[in-house]
Amino acid sequence: MAYASPPANESGADKPREECGVFGIHGHADAAALIALGLHALQHRGQEAAGIVTFEDGRFFSHRGPGNIADNFGDESVIRGLQGNIGIGHNRYSTTGETLARNIQPLFADLASGGFAIAHNGNLTNALTIRRKLVADGCLFQSTTDTEVLIHLIATSRAESLVERMVAALGQVEGAYSLAALHNDTLIGVRDPHGIRPLVLGRLENSHVLASETCALDIIGASYVRDIAPGEMILIDSDGVRTAHPFTPQPHRFCVFEYIYFARPDSTIEGRNVYESRKRIGIELARETHIPADIVVPVPDSGVPAALGYAEQSGIPYELGIIRNHYVGRTFIEPTERIRHLGVKLKHNANNEVIRDKRVVLVDDSIVRGTTSTKIVEMVRAAGARSVHMRIASPPTANSCFYGVDTPDRSELFAAQNTVEEMARIIGVDSLAFLSIDGLYRAMGETGRDPDSPGYCDACFTGDYPVRLTDLSGRKADGQLSFMTRLA
Ligand code: SF4
Numbered sequence: 079m080a081y082a083s084p085p086a087n088e089s090g091a092d093k094p095r096e097e098c099g100v101f102g103i104h105g106h107a108d109a110a111a112l113i114a115l116g117l118h119a120l121q122h123r124g125q126e127a128a129g130i131v132t133f134e135d136g137r138f139f140s141h142r143g144p145g146n147i148a149d150n151f152g153d154e155s156v157i158r159g160l161q162g163n164i165g166i167g168h169n170r171y172s173t174t175g176e177t178l179a180r181n182i183q184p185l186f187a188d189l190a191s192g193g194f195a196i197a198h199n200g201n202l203t204n205a206l207t208i209r210r211k212l213v214a215d216g217c218l219f220q221s222t223t224d225t226e227v228l229i230h231l232i233a234t235s236r237a238e239s240l241v242e243r244m245v246a247a248l249g250q251v252e253g254a255y256s257l258a259a260l261h262n263d264t265l266i267g268v269r270d271p272h273g274i275r276p277l278v279l280g281r282l283e284n285s286h287v288l289a290s291e292t293c294a295l296d297i298i299g300a301s302y303v304r305d306i307a308p309g310e311m312i313l314i315d316s317d318g319v320r321t322a323h324p325f326t327p328q329p330h331r332f333c334v335f336e337y338i339y340f341a342r343p344d345s346t347i348e349g350r351n352v353y354e355s356r357k358r359i360g361i362e363l364a365r366e367t368h369i370p371a372d373i374v375v376p377v378p379d380s381g382v383p384a385a386l387g388y389a390e391q392s393g394i395p396y397e398l399g400i401i402r403n404h405y406v407g408r409t410f411i412e413p414t415e416r417i418r419h420l421g422v423k424l425k426h427n428a429n430n431e432v433i434r435d436k437r438v439v440l441v442d443d444s445i446v447r448g449t450t451s452t453k454i455v456e457m458v459r460a461a462g463a464r465s466v467h468m469r470i471a472s473p474p475t476a477n478s479c480f481y482g483v484d485t486p487d488r489s490e491l492f493a494a495q496n497t498v499e500e501m502a503r504i505i506g507v508d509s510l511a512f513l514s515i516d517g518l519y520r521a522m523g524e525t526g527r528d529p530d531s532p533g534y535c536d537a538c539f540t541g542d543y544p545v546r547l548t549d550l551s552g553r554k555a556d557g558q559l560s561f562m563t564r565l566a
Contacts, residue, residue: 099123110160124169134162168197200254204548273308360387367511375399384471434462448492
């Protein structure tokens with residue numbers, strides 16, 4: 079993870095972006111190939127860089143590069159070069175629009191006790207503050223990632239074992255982390271005490287697997303064992319699996335946006351299938367925002383499960399009124415307003431015969447900048463819709479994320495700058511409605527949001543950040559913006 083404070087989303091994308099996926103395996107002869115497959119299943123969590131580190135007979139093997147998994151690991155000789163039956167891998171999405179080679183994970187360091195590789199999903203909210211202290215103490219940083227702070231804290235710890243040093247290091251950081259790490263022949267998984275980002279344990283024959291999502295277990299035929307608990311550290315070596323809970327317990331605050339948009343619909347997180355959750359969100363959305371209409375149309379692909387739920391609950395027929403072109407690469411999504419609009423047209427096309435003369439309920443998962451919604455609505459109107467009613471399967475995204483998801487600065491968030499009425503007018507719909515925060519919690523099986531114990535991180539909707547934003551408040555206090563901008 080790169081420093082994400084303040085959040086960037088400089089690519090101009092109109093969806094928040096998950097920033098990383100991690101995968102690890104212990105005890106399999108085809109470790110590197112299985113890691114590549116696992117990362118392929120997690121490709122939606124980061125497409126800008128990928129890396130794998132393996133270990134055999136006292137030696138580490140590494141391959142890291144920009145691009146997706148196929149770009150980096152499509153060549154069999156690369157996989158063959160990654161020797162050993164233990165390893166970790168990482169998919170990265172860069173917040174800066176460019177991917178510096180030295181930021182590509184897994185990061186690796188030679189410690190006094192041996193080699194150490196680490197792959198991180200999440201974002202540390204006090205990494206800059208710690209980094210400044212470490213630099214003042216003489217530490218030389220190789221990358222601009224928050225993850226490297228962990229390596230230096232581990233390296234400089236006076237504790238005896240690697241595990242104790244890791245615990246001491248993690249005890250100093252704030253924010254979100256799901257980690258897969260490798261120390262010689264030990265595979266280590268850790269989840270932050272709030273459990274903000276996902277991490278699961280799986281089993282393939284006699285080997286153990288760590289992955290961001292269960293879809294990465296499915297692709298290699300591994301069975302799901304359980305989710306790593308918030309604040310849990312898991313150690314896997316030739317003696318089997320050991321577990322520890324070394325951190326002070328904190329309220330569980332898993333990222334609710336994983337269920338809304340980020341995670342793959344075929345994944346199951348903490349006992350909840352993502353697809354089913356999205357459908358239930360659509361059902362709640364229909365209950366709260368029903369309007370007479372002729373068809374329910376999803377904005378594909380992310381709006382599909384919620385639209386199915388909306389149609390089921392409302393009794394309004396579900397139709398594929400917008401078709402998505404799956405062969406559009408990111409090449410087309412350049413960070414200029416004009417090309418961004420062209421990108422929408424390249425990606426989606428209205429199914430004119432389905433839409434003509436219909437009252438359309440258009441369902442999408444979220445609105446970030448509003449640019450995509452405006453073009454989609456324009457397209458649906460041009461196809462002859464009699465009226466367009468937009469329904470959003472989440473509350474208004476009015477706050478930036480600091481825990482590992484790339485969202486624009488608040489000044490660019492559509493819902494932070496406009497009322498619902500203003501948003502409806504700007505995107506050109508006859509009506510616009512969002513799911514309420516209580517409706518979201520009802521869809522997650524609760525009776526509503528308990529403000530004293532929400533159970534999820536929902537800060538991008540509520541502004542209730544579960545972990546303090548030390549770097550951000552430090553920036554406001556001492557004006558270190560230029561330093562941070564340089565780092566980003
Ligand atoms: Fe998820 Fe939003 Fe919390 Fe970020 S702020 S972790 S996107 S719920």
